[in-house]
Amino acid sequence: MALVIVLAVALWYLGRWRGVDTQARWTAIALLYLAVLAVNVALPPNHPLRAMTGGSAGEWLVLGGLAALVWGYKRVLGRVRTSVRPENRPAAAPAPGTAPPGTAGPAYAPGEVERYARHIVLREIGGPGQKRLKQAAVLVVGAGGLGSPALLYLAGAGIGTLGVIDDDAVDATNLQRQVIHADARIGMPKVFSAEQAIRALNPYVHVRPYHRRLTEDIARDLVGDYDLVLDGCDDAATRYVVNAACAAARVPLISGALSQWEGQITTFAPWDGTPCYRCLFPKPAAVGLAPSCAEGGVLGPLPGVVGAMMAVEAVKELVGIGQGLRGRLHVHDALWGEHRTMAIRPDPDCPVCGDAQAAGSASG
Numbered sequence: 001m002a003l004v005i006v007l008a009v010a011l012w013y014l015g016r017w018r019g020v021d022t023q024a025r026w027t028a029i030a031l032l033y034l035a036v037l038a039v040n041v042a043l044p045p046n047h048p049l050r051a052m053t054g055g056s057a058g059e060w061l062v063l064g065g066l067a068a069l070v071w072g073y074k075r076v077l078g079r080v081r082t083s084v085r086p087e088n089r090p091a092a093a094p095a096p097g098t099a100p101p102g103t104a105g106p107a108y109a110p111g112e113v114e115r116y117a118r119h120i121v122l123r124e125i126g127g128p129g130q131k132r133l134k135q136a137a138v139l140v141v142g143a144g145g146l147g148s149p150a151l152l153y154l155a156g157a158g159i160g161t162l163g164v165i166d167d168d169a170v171d172a173t174n175l176q177r178q179v180i181h182a183d184a185r186i187g188m189p190k191v192f193s194a195e196q197a198i199r200a201l202n203p204y205v206h207v208r209p210y211h212r213r214l215t216e217d218i219a220r221d222l223v224g225d226y227d228l229v230l231d232g233c234d235d236a237a238t239r240y241v242v243n244a245a246c247a248a249a250r251v252p253l254i255s256g257a258l259s260q261w262e263g264q265i266t267t268f269a270p271w272d273g274t275p276c277y278r279c280l281f282p283k284p285a286a287v288g289l290a291p292s293c294a295e296g297g298v299l300g301p302l303p304g305v306v307g308a309m310m311a312v313e314a315v316k317e318l319v320g321i322g323q324g325l326r327g328r329l330h331v332h333d334a335l336w337g338e339h340r341t342m343a344i345r346p347d348p349d350c351p352v353c354g355d356a357q358a359a360g361s362a363s364g
């Protein structure tokens, strides 16, 4: 019996390590249980396989019965809980006429509008702005330090579709700052961990997780499916790929970056006469000049500051309000508690956006 239990535990953790979801892991354990039960029923009592797996079908039946009872109890409890959640109460469905101005139409699920009440009362956002957020699709590159707060706040803000691309898995060293993940999800691919957190926060958001690296061959097509891209990845090569794809597809790119105590954020939209990433950084930094978080360290809350600012800029871009960060680089110095914003200029010889700039100025 001990052998079977060890096998079940091994299955569970192997599945978790490989990023298999909980339901599939339970199914695997249920299949193992059925196989053991079959062995103990079908084989003669002195058969070695039967001896290895407990020897008695009765004990396994008792164990299975107990497990079924616990499962059934949890299921009933879950049903009772969801049936009393406010969004599932029929009375909570917005009556005709209660939807805020500009939110008419099929975009909202019953009970969804009330969670955006604090946005809708903002003069600058209101019903029409919230509807724009609901209809928007935003791609977040990297579900790490910057992607964590950005994704959570975008989900909370009611962005209709959130794409997230990352090839990494959750590691213990991430949890000091990557607050979208959880200790229980160490080993799980970050995009699936982020998906769980987003669904838990706002089940009305449509999440598209891409568990892979953003490479040149897919970048243009992928970016073209979105209204806005947020880049919070920690890899210089990917930043160039994202920048080129966004410039070509004319999708605004909100770019955040971190070093130990300092964060930077800007918005790239080079067809607007403002620079792209390549204008600012024509070549990747020399090895050793820009240490990664793993090499140089980073203050845990700092990505929270910059990632939340990326979400702020995203909302402004999508709704079309305030002054964004196109043509401006905002720097936050956490150690000295200082902010500064500087103008940044396009490079007319930029291989990525030089043509777009020329076309932009020609068309006025």
Ligand SMILES: [Zn+2]
Binding pocket: 270, 275, 276, 277, 278, 279, 280, 346, 347, 350, 351, 352, 353, 354
């Ligand atoms: Zn450029």
